[in-house]
Amino acid sequence: MRLPDTDRGRLLLVLALAAAVTVFTATVPLLRDWFDLRVYYGAVDSWVHHGGRLYDYRVPGTAYGFTYPPFAAVAMLPMALLGLHTAIAMALLLNLAALVVVLRILIGPAWRRYGWYGCALGACLLALFEPLRDTFSFGQVNVLLLALVLGDAWLLAGGRGRRAGIGIGLASAIKLTPALFIGLLLVTRRWRAAATATAVAGAATALAAVAAPDASRFYWTEAMWDTTRVGRLDYVSNQSLQGVLARLGAPDRAVWAVAVLLVLCVWAGRARRAAAAGDWTAAFALTGLTACLVSPITWVHHLVWLLPSFTVLVRAGHPRIAGALYAVLCTSVVWLWFHDASGVDGFLGSNIYTWITLGLLLWLPVGQPRVGRPILYRRTSATAPAPSPAAPAIAPVSDQPDPSSRVTAAAAGTTSGPDRGLTRRASSDPTGSTRPAAPNPQSSSSRASSYTAKPPPD
Secondary structure (H helix, E strand, O other), rough: OOOOOOOHHHHHHHHHHHHHHHHHHHHHOOOOOOOHHHHHHHHHHHHHHHOOOOOHOOOOOOOOOOOOOHHHHHHHHHHHHHOOHHHHHHHHHHHHOOOOOHHHHHHHHHHHHHHHHHHHHHHHHHHOOOHHHHHHHHHHOHHHHHHHHHHHHHHHOOOOOOOOOOOHHHHHHHHHHHHHHHHHHOOOOOOHHHHHHHHHHHHHHHHHHHHHHHHHHHHHHOOOHHHHHOEEEEEOOOOOOHHHHHHHHOOHHHHHHHHHHHHHHHHHHHHHHHEEEEOOOHHHHHHHHHHHHOOOOOHHHHHHHHHHHHHHHHHHHHHHHHHHHHHOOOOHHHHHHHOOOOOHHHHHHHHHHHHHHHHHHHEEEEEEEEOOOOOOOOOOOOOOOOOOOOOOOOOOOOOOHHHHHHHHHHHHHHHHHHHOOOOOOOOOOOOOEEOOOOOOOOOOOHHHHHHHHHHOOO
């Protein structure tokens, strides 16, 4: 199919695509009614204004309460000064700002090449991505954490590793999953950054212990180890290795521990290779994939950690593979096995997001040649030095890329042409969306509706 090459045709295509995306997101996957944000808001409001205990709060009419580390509640204290609707608006704005930061770090200045048309098409594609849809409509914090972590990746890729570690430390204090990025710093021997991240996480946790000693004691001694607070392991939204085993009826901790150990060994080897080649995009992408696999609970909205992997695929010259995998993650296909995940089709279909994550961990291109600039760009002076005879200049990108590749490249922010895959030199844990054990688990979408349908207790 030939894409329009006139401004009028492009505008009509963007409007039609935007309308289709709007209809799809408003009807097919259903909106989540900012349910998780209601959990955060209610817990903080009860804690601050009504003297309630942070981890005792439950959304009226449901069994859902706060499950993050205490520092997350401390970071959310400003919500106690706002009304619920204002808090929802602020959460949307923060998530949008964080998404812009994530894209800016992953893509760099290449987005200017495609102008309003490429940006509009990219926005429509991002709006279809199920983990992003759920993150926004649940009011989740995943994109904010991804922005914090990738900020450190940008520093490392830009040769400013002395400043790295703060973002990872803060993210690890808010949720447990990003703590694996401290492991990345250790296996790649970035000792200073690892020490900084550990110190920041420790300081934030200590601050929460001072602000909420009872809540901190309860969380670290009881709540963190109580998996029933998090949700059903066999719930179809749990796209981790533990979720696969639970749906198979084999939730044996020893089997899960062996699977986790194997995944961590693969990750450590591949991440070290990527970092040794200066490919921090791939190193951080691999760590995000691994965190999703080894966490006991990885709800679908946690899979925003897969976004850097698609950037790596496109940069390495595999836009069609990236597009196909991305399209699957836009379909909500796992919910077809919501009621029954038995049989071969259930084993393959209900875990398809896990298979994608595992496949990316095993086969994501890493260790790109040093002449290829990582997509996490470095700032340079406005005037570029002339290439030396010992280092031949990279062939310039054609000013007229093939239209069929323009949309895919725009979504991932890479250039196409003779030097495809090379960028320019600029540059789980507990979750609020939890479900208790129940005879018939409900989908994430029906959970929000159940909140509105059930009256609060007397």
